[in-house]
Amino acid sequence: MESENRRKALEFKDVRLVYHTKEGETAAAEHMSFCVYEGEFIAVIGPSGCGKTTVLSLAAGLLRPSAGEVCVHGKKGQKGIGYMLQKDELFPWRTVRQNIFLPLEIGKKDTPEHRARVLALAEKYGLSGFLRAYPAQLSGGMRQRAALIRTLAADPALLLLDEPFSALDYQTRLNVCEDVCRVIRGEQKTAILVTHDISEAISCADRVLVLSARPARVVASHTMDFSELSPLKRRESPQFSGWFEILWKELNV
Amino acid sequence: MKHFAKRQRTACSPEHCLYLKKRRRETVLVQALRLGILLLLLGVWELVAQLRLVDPFIISSPSRIFATIGDLAADGSLFVHIGTTLWETLAGFAIAVALGTLVALALWWSERARRVLEPYIVVLNSLPKIALGPVIIVWFGTGSTAILFMTVLVGIIVAIMNMLGGFTATDPGKILLLRSMGASKLQILTKLVLPSSLPAFIGMLKICVGMAWIGSIMGEYISSNAGLGYLIVYGGQVFRLDLVMAATAILCVLAAGMYALVALAEKLLLKK
Structure with a gap:
């Protein structure tokens, strides 16, 4: 098998995806191949409308590739995935506690042990004071944090983050980004972050994938060489603007 | 907190x-x-x-209305008439709401059924139900069954359209979220679509209260021998405006009462 001792969490093998509508067909992805290793934090950037979200839908198994293969942990059937969306999508009629238990109910894992694990997670990341509150009573940042704990509740092996910070105002966005990265690294999760924000990609990820315009394919993969892991500290580091310039140019070819 | x-x-x-x-x-x-x-x-x-x-013979008057209501109450017929209409209205309302919600659920479940049945629902919705009066009398006779059928008919289409609107308006982002958790269609229905349609359900109840009264009174106009609608028609035929006004006044109070009950249900259910 692999000579490398790192195991693959997700692999796209020459994936092609075509959308069919009444107006015609659109190729969203073509010859897309890449690998995400276990424990790695990947950011995916690309020109707007290039099909970044499509990558996540494929990885989550919500879409089937028209050609090629998508493997999660070497298998084709997807399981153990946590999807975090742009909006928190917390259910307003449930309390935060009931919201973060939702994946357990769906996965028929609603046992005291799993509940205890989720509550411990909530406690660890500062949500325990808000468990009885309804989402409408929380700030945007706190809601997104609750959404992250919900994403982690079913203990997914792979996290898919679809621009999870873009609905927040700038200051909250930096803070929540800091929090989310800390939680993901703390729990040693494999994560793929899709974003249109170059600085966000540089500050969060171990590696940044750059997609081409539609039909999307991977044109570059850059390993971020920061000694710092914290997004805010990375933003202050001297390499930051260098990376920004490189990625900016690649997006605007 | x-x-x-x-x-x-x-x-x-x-x-x-x-x-x-x-x-x-x-x-x-x-x-x-x-x-x-x-x-x-x-x-x-x-x-x-x-x-x-x-001439009070033509316009009646509040005091005469109260006197008429008193007379009707004294010989007990008032309660028979109220009971008849109330039963028809409530039973028709309950059946229309229950059946309408079930049909809407089925239509939400199957997009094909929805597309196939759409023109039928649209036509039934715009058809004035009273046009079916003679057919209903021939089929169900002149008793309470015919009136009940009319009440259900008037209410059910509105119930279906409102609930289907509520079900299909479910936030696509939340559906995507549940699907990414591997939720089945049944789980999406019970965890998301039904609870998020509660406001639509309450709205539908409010509209159907009005529809049920229209159905039962209209049914009684077509053919009946008891009920408030019967009193109104009978009073009109024998030119006793006191009776017409008295029955109308009682109808107002009952309809307001039923609406208040639904409003109370709304307050209790949507407390959050």
């Missing part, structure tokens, strides 16, 4: 007290004006009738 409750319980500043006082005064004023208009209308009506400015 302790600190949420605390925020609402802080002592009020003089300005805030004044503001609250103003709001209370405004509420009292609105209610006084409401009552005032009613009393004024009744007073003018009574006066016009008493002074014989218009």
